[in-house]
Amino acid sequence: MIHVCEPVLDGLEKKYVMDCVETNWISSAGKYIHLFEEKFSQYCGVAYGVACSSGTSAIHLALVALGIGPGDEVLIPDFTLIVSANAVILSGARPVLVDVDCETWCIDADQIEEKITPRTKAIMAVHMYGHPCDMEAICEIARRHNLYVLEDCAEAHGAEVNGIKVGSLSDASCFSFYGNKILTTGEGGMVLCQDETLAQRLRLLRNQGFQEPRFVHEVMGFNYRMTNIQAAMGLAQTEMVVGKVERKRWIGKIYNELLADQTDFTLPIEKPWAKNVYWMYGILVNKSFGLTKDELMSTLTKKGIDTRSFFCPMSLQPVFKSDDHRFPDTSGAYPVSVDLWNRGLYLPSGLGLTRSQLEEVVEKLLSCKA
Numbered sequence: 001m002i003h004v005c006e007p008v009l010d011g012l013e014k015k016y017v018m019d020c021v022e023t024n025w026i027s028s029a030g031k032y033i034h035l036f037e038e039k040f041s042q043y044c045g046v047a048y049g050v051a052c053s054s055g056t057s058a059i060h061l062a063l064v065a066l067g068i069g070p071g072d073e074v075l076i077p078d079f080t081l082i083v084s085a086n087a088v089i090l091s092g093a094r095p096v097l098v099d100v101d102c103e104t105w106c107i108d109a110d111q112i113e114e115k116i117t118p119r120t121k122a123i124m125a126v127h128m129y130g131h132p133c134d135m136e137a138i139c140e141i142a143r144r145h146n147l148y149v150l151e152d153c154a155e156a157h158g159a160e161v162n163g164i165k166v167g168s169l170s171d172a173s174c175f176s177f178y179g180n181k182i183l184t185t186g187e188g189g190m191v192l193c194q195d196e197t198l199a200q201r202l203r204l205l206r207n208q209g210f211q212e213p214r215f216v217h218e219v220m221g222f223n224y225r226m227t228n229i230q231a232a233m234g235l236a237q238t239e240m241v242v243g244k245v246e247r248k249r250w251i252g253k254i255y256n257e258l259l260a261d262q263t264d265f266t267l268p269i270e271k272p273w274a275k276n277v278y279w280m281y282g283i284l285v286n287k288s289f290g291l292t293k294d295e296l297m298s299t300l301t302k303k304g305i306d307t308r309s310f311f312c313p314m315s316l317q318p319v320f321k322s323d324d325h326r327f328p329d330t331s332g333a334y335p336v337s338v339d340l341w342n343r344g345l346y347l348p349s350g351l352g353l354t355r356s357q358l359e360e361v362v363e364k365l366l367s368c369k370a
């Protein structure tokens with residue numbers, strides 16, 4: 001089986017993790033936390049990094065630290081992982097859905113303004129499958145309406161907009177280091193920001209609101225701490241980040257070349273202003289292919305090729321089909337998101353894949369044609 005993704009731990013991960021074990025610094029204090037925060041935030045060109053336990057906790061932490069909560073609305077793309085909606089709901093605010101762009105698969109900046117109300121506090125820009133959102137347009141709208149912008153960079157480490165790295169283009173940006181991400185700590189996340197006061201607040205909330213005198217709390221926080229062991233992995237991974245991002249782009253380029261002459265699939269794009277890091281190489285199955293997405297995926301499984309479906313839009317989530325006022329209003333039409341769900345899947349995209357494996361994937365993909 002050629003898997004969709006496997007971690008590659010080919011740096012100093014083992015050495016740094018063993019250092020944690022040998023020195024007994026295995027919990028959430030220790031030198032690697034700070035070293036990882038510093039190295040990763042520097043790579044992204046952002047002043048402060050606050051490591052935490054997951055990408056999900058990073059988003060929740062960022063929302064709460066920005067003061068977003070009950071009575072507020074946050075604009076999120078309809079086509080995203082459910083985490084985007086859940087984190088907003090956890091904060092007490094309500095997610096408001098916006099359809100996505102049919103080329104970048106990211107939140108459609110042209111549809112944002114019609115969703116803004118007096119309650120809107122923030123726009124969450126989720127960089128999808130490695131392609132960045134149109135941050136120039138999003139930030140311009142946010143400026144005019146006095147809104148925060150949050151970036152969800154879970155799938156886009158190293159992606160760029162006009163030569164500037166994602167993660168540095170908003171009030172607070174959130175990364176995931178889950179096992180299938182471009183950099184991984186097994187489980188883990190980080191919030192980046194340029195503002196020192198916000199960074200202090202993120203650190204306070206990450207750690208149960210512990211202040212002096214100890215055990216007397218003025219704010220309600222969370223245990224969203226990262227362990228020194230995870231941070232040790234993260235430091236080793238970040239030392240290799242340039243090569244990892246280039247490898248992802250190489251995989252994208254090879255797939256683009258191998259699939260260039262066919263018309264049965266719509267391929268991912270790279271806008272002239274964007275650097276796509278092809279976290280996962282997604283394709284849409286066109287009608288001419290003769291198989292549905294699901295039929296294609298199960299045929300490929302039988303041929304030893306692992307794939308994953310694109311995300312199910314928030315507007316179609318059974319969990320949100322209730323009149324619970326915390327949940328997003330799912331009654332609108334989101335044709336692009338629904339089309340992506342119906343036709344989208346991604347191919348094996350792990351950092352360890354060789355050219356001959358990519359050729360095998362494409363050969364088997366094309367051989368499925370009905």
Ligand SMILES: Cc1ncc(COP(=O)(O)O)c(C=O)c1O
Nearest residue numbers: 054055056081083154176177178
């Ligand atoms: C777009 C997006 N946001 C957030 C997350 C959440 O990250 P985590 O799994 O680390 O909580 C993920 C991935 O898992 C993701 O793909």
